[in-house]
Amino acid sequence: MMSKSFFAREGFALATILAAMFMFSCFATAPKYRPPKPNTCRIVTFQEEGSSQVMASVSVSNDEELAGLTLPFRYGDGNSPIRCDSISFSDTRVEYFELKTQRIDSVEQVILMGLIPDFVGKKPPLERGYGEVARIYFTLKRGPKFPNYYLDTTTVKPFNRLKFVMSGVSGVYPAFDNQEAMIRGGLPMQPKVEEEAKTEEKTGGESSGKK
Secondary structure, eight states: OOOHHHHHHHHHHHHHHHHHHHHHHHHHHSOOOOOOOSSEEEEEEEOOTTOSEEEEEEEEEESSOEEEEEEEEEOSSSSSSEEEEEEEOTTSTTTTOSEEEEEEETTTTEEEEEEESOSSSOSOOBOSEEEEEEEEEEEEOSSSOEEOEEOEEOOBTTTBOSEEEETTSOEEOOEEEEEEOEEOOEEOOOOOHHHHHHHHHHHTTOOSSOO
């Protein structure tokens, strides 16, 4: 006849195997972490429902050390009721940079940031990695709702465009991700002129109303 200790040992072994199988199942089905693609600039906005305050977080992913960054963004069409209040570099990857220029053009609704870590060789370049480099603060004007707007990159005269400068002074034009960079004005986004033209071509320019 089998002793109780035998069943105790067998029960413990079975429990251990089941626990291991359960843990393996959890790891197998859990979503895998996908790091951001190298050489990418990403903007994510934070805006509470019904709030007139918006914060945009700008992050960069770089697979080589950087000796400079040019970050131009558009936050309106020139008539959007959006005001850019300020830009902060505190507690970001570039806080130690020697040069952190910022220009806010409230007429064109364009922002231009120029970031250089060092001029005389005392501060290191931006190391490889991913993280926040700036926070931009906006205020929406009180009044009627307006079409939602996605912050976008742009070109600022004379030759300023989204660019990373490597330590060897070679440059790269990074990818841009603004999928989560919407400023909510309360109305659907207006179709672009190109999309409207395509729609007219498909319909032959005729009115959609019944005759």
